[in-house]
Amino acid sequence: MSKRHGMHVRPADHTMGLITLIRNVLRAPPTTSDAQFVPREPKRIDVYGPKGIRRFVRTIIGCTHSRSHPEDFFVVHELLMRKDWSAGHANGDAEPMHEDLPEVEGEASMEDGGEDESGAEDNNEHEDMEDDAEDEGEALWEEPSAPAAEGLHPNELPGTDFKANKRHFWRKILTMGAGGGEVIVDAGPIIHRDPCIGYVFTALPSDDPHPDAPLYNPRKLVVLGDTSDPRHLIPLCSRPSPSLLVHEATDAFIPTSVDPQSKRSRELVMEKCVERGHSTPEMAGSFAREIGAKRVVLNHLGSRFPAPLANNGPRLRGAVLKEMERQASESWGGGFVRAALDFTRITIPPDRVLDEAEEGEGGEGGGSNGSGGGGERRPRARGRGTGRGRGRGERGWEGRKREGAVSSDRSLSQGAYGSGRHVHKKAKEGDDG
Structure with missing residues (x-):
């Protein structure tokens, strides 16, 4: 692992493992007995996250006197929000801002830019940043939690302070690979x-010089942090539509037919979940439908839903997870939904561009969606739908609207997010993050 993207900083369950991860990636300081061994390649890990992540990492590593090999380094990059977003969305109780945003052109973020792996040059030169350049002296952005190039730990290199553009996005914060096969x-x-913060990973297909080589669409992964409403990201989730959505499902209404001990109503679960800034499986499914996602993975499951181990009622716990998957699938209308456990692996197969003959035959073998592939280690749920758009075929992503792509002015007013958008309240002290 060389890159780690953080969602938010405050709750300990999202941050405390970061320090041990950094220490495990970097090598221990050398000793005199190490001289007989052939030196390994130097290690480096880059950490991306919201304001506060740099100060947190630097403080904990410094206070614990942690030291690593002198040739190994960590780098912490902070994604700085504009002050108008921070002020308008304090405590998560403001209305989403995406409705009035123009649709983001997918090609703009995927074709221009350099080869700087840090993404700093790309971010500053992106067209969305040009209008902000004249206003940089007006302190439109929040301040970083710690200077990027001052007060460095001996094993730390200067990071980058990424400033959100006028549409409150950070474009191309990282570009890996060159000559085809890039990940943006x-x-x-x-x-x-x-x-x-929510992240969007776009994997471009590798270049194949053979003239008869098949063409492939990019694969896009949308990975969200804790949220009761991620609709601001909709412009980033089109062209192409996501191959996979990873969405939290902190709480869920479980009927007594699944758990005889269940006592909470659906309405109470929804109200409390949104009040605390979280989502239910139904809300995850609604967002998946809105962005045309092809697969859905539920994560950040609440502690009331432990994994189905042998000592905690595996049949009941397994049934609860299946019920959460069912709720998300029903709200979504697609097929592939999985409640993630530790070390769950999901395979996103290549999405081949179909020719017209294959489109007429029902799209077999390419243009996959919720029902078509995506291998993983657990048995697939029964009753999977065929997914949206199967058999219609997709002729590639450049310059064409893909099935399921959306524009930013669409609303979830009839979905789970819409029903919960007016019940945002400041959570009680002591609630889980």
């Missing part, structure tokens, strides 16, 4: 009671 990372803020 964009990000944007999402609604939670604390500042929180």
